[in-house]
Amino acid sequence: MTKYDPDLSLLFHALADPTRRSILTRLAETPARVTELAEPTGLRLPTVMRHLSVLEEAGLITTSKDGRIRTCAIVPEALDPVRSWLDEHRAIWEARLDRLDAFVMDVMKDSEE
Template sequence: MAKHDVDLSPLFHALADPTRRAMLTRLAEAPARVTELAEPTGLKLPTVMRHLSVLEEAGLITTSKDGRVRTCAIVPEAFQPVRRWLDEQRAIWEARLDRLDAYVMTLMKERET
């Protein structure tokens, strides 16, 4: 991997968990307090904090503290490396499928003659 490439492993690790994805979906609406994020999960606060730390370490969210209230916000631009990688993969697979389609069409034409 080139030096300028972003390490996608922490991003995909963070996105691999459904609880973290649900938290990101909620944060896409607006910043939220940790207690708001914890409520729908039914998880204990230390577990929620571990999930949030994974998201923060991956750069997908930021947190700020005001007194005893910790607020989380999504970092939309942090998803760009994942999107670029997925777009590259899509292009590769579309090209492969196009070649396969052309090959199958050639075989079908050869059988007709």
């Protein structure tokens, strides 16, 4: 099992909020200006900026500034540690369930005899 990774905690924290997940979904299409990201949320710009800073701190997005316009882009490879962690835990639970299934089948076969 992988050791505790503080970056993984940052990623899960960033992904825990539905507003941040919707921002990531939007950025998966194409980079966008902060004002474009704020419009569908109904949140004030400072609140959206806080959400963006959480995403940027987790490494899920990058931002660039051109004059007064700040543009955000997604960093898809930043999700690789989450994917690896989930795959590892899926394998653990599938192995446990396979053992449980084999046990139940043995018990059922023994009870039929």
